[in-house]
Amino acid sequence: MTETPNLNTEGYDISPEARANVAITTIDKIFNAGRRYSVWPMMFGLACCAIEMISAAAGRYDLARFGMEVLRPSPRQSDLMIVSGTVTKKMLPQIVRLYNQMPDPKYVMAMGACASGGGPFKEGYNVVSGVDKYIPVDVYVPGCPPTPQALLHGLMKIQEKIDTEKHFTNFRDRTKPIEPIPVPILGPDIIDPRDYETIKDGVKSGPLTTVIPAVE
């Protein structure tokens, strides 16, 4: 059980008998309290970490204690994308598309070594070395796979992040559409539309690839 949020703003005198029912608070606090206890993660499993994510949702670790048991298969109903596993180049366009489909405000958690930085498969030709090269990540959870406890810790960090949201000073201007992240294209290798210029420059005199300086 997590503690009930203390909604009261300091400095207001509320009579003792009213304290159970009355709170004087700010919009930010009440918004954030509502959102932190009803984060809906997307039901989105990629690899091994997804198994631990399911375990975390099951009886022993019980995500429901944090108000997060409503795993939604549709991105349009979810607030949190848990990238649970190795992101491959073939899957990447779908992940970016799913991210774009999520409504604002949205959070991304990179669960495990692979999603954070490629993990044991980093050198693989079909592996993306970290999902943060394409979409913004809020919380990284280390581990291969992270235990359910580690995942819960990560989720609590997401909650902490939600607590700091300022709805009036930081709020997005809703008259403007959200800029979607350009969806990568499967070419001879994965192509990020943001890299077009670099690629065009790089392939002029030879193939573009990693060049490692010689070890002394």
Added chain:
Amino acid sequence: MTEMAPAQEGTLEARFPGVVTHDERKGYEGYIVQLDKLTEVAQVLRDDLGYDFLSSVTAVDYLAQKEDEESYFEVVYHLYKSTGGSALVLAVQTPRDNPAVPSLTPLYPGAEFQEREAFDLYGIDFTDHPDMRRILMWEGFEGFPMRKDWKEPYFEEDVKPFANRWPGGQVYRIEDHNPVGKNNQYPQGFDPESWSPAIEDALYDSLRRSNAEYDEIEDLDTEQVIVNLGPQHPSTHGVFRMAVLMDGETIVALKPVMGYLHRNHEKIGERNTFLHNMPFTDRLDYITSLSNNFGYALAVEKLMGAKGVPTERAEYIRVIMAELTRISSHLWAIGFLLNDLGAFFTPSLYAIEERELLLDIFEATTGSRMMNNYFRFGGVARDFPEGVLERIGELVTERLPRKVDELDRYLTNNEIVRTRCEGIGVLSPDEAIEYSMAGPMLRASGVPYDVRRADPYSIYEQFDFDVAVRYHGDVYDRYLIRLDEIRQSIRIVQQAVERIPDGDFLTGKNPYQVRVPAGEAFGRVEGPKGEIGFYVVSNGKANPWRYHVRAPSFINLTALEKMCIGSKVADVVVVLGSVDIILGEVDR
């Protein structure tokens, strides 16, 4: 059963003089078949000699290391008899320029995906293959990544450990040396803006092609629709995708699309040292890490010979761990099959509860819940800690049998389970063998083939257990057989816990690196999903020259279209659930 090999040897070489020759390379025991006579030889092997089960097809790139050597591709086939016995290994060799090999798919439909994989990764063309497309990578990907002369963007050195990680070396972030800061490379003169992908056309053409026969018998003119299930779909058990062609709600063609979790296991495996690969095998089928360890350990131990023989206690520990893994995997499979049936998560919670108890044992013994990295060549990494063996004994005598009966009581005669599972996704025994099905899929179709009995390994011969077999080959039997197998595994563990001897858990010291003699070996075990095999080729160095995984989940999918055609789209989900795939193993 092993005595049969010499007799077969005579007949095969005598029957095809000059066509089939014994492989004379050191450490090799198979036969080399002339390229153009392969189909003929395979026909005889299947029809006359009883080698009706094609277990594994894979390619090896023998790129010349010295100037006087010859470079060629070799395609290796592992054939078995469905009545039991050891393998017959065939190899055909083809030049590296324009490599082409006759396809065995018309004879053994189970070769279909495996040949496509060899085409995808090595660029070997299989002539007369019905559907030659890339399978793991996407259409349009540049190059054939498993070829020895193909370098990935993050290539550093041919083999590990890398020199720059060694004393004196400077470790760097490799993305800092890539112009786009990512794991990408592009050919010279590539223009990203004028380039247009055409990847999906090949898939949809293939769907329509396999539907051509159906079109002819249909007299009503109806419009067919293509529906894509996945890769992000709650019932595909991960990132699996099916392209389905439907007439109304009836499936008329189905093509699995995979590779969304292709993490280049084999390419990385060929760079690793032998021991390096052990933790990687955990991540193949991540529900059954310990079984995967088992298969890989067996393959390398075969190569090592006398040095790699595990101690008696280690054998018992291995069997206990592998069988507990089977129990946990089958519990998971049953829970998630019920999920697919629509009983959302409640039965799974019952299954996961028991699985957690088994994971506790794994965590106490190996240090990790899922990625155990526990087996070593010649034993296991460490002994059971105090009290764990007693805990296992308690579980298998008291709790698990009761809980399996409970699942049985709740689910087996449930009316919804029966009506949705019985008669769905039927596979006849002959079809199951043809399609190289393995494990519960094969045995639910009435073929009593279990590697633990058919080609015994480790100490399974000493245990008293039955090979579970069911005869209808439908989803319901695949559910029942998993219950049966849990009960048999409990029996094995009960015996093992009672009889486990004292002693060392490892032959020799726990080595940092092993050196294995040159040769090839195929280690296979009966994993929970089916026969999991590791084909390892060593050239005497510290790294495997070829490291291939015969993945049961991947090969079991070959028959998915066969099982689904004619049924409704809701049944596809159930059939897929009954195959029990794990994407880490399908895509590797």
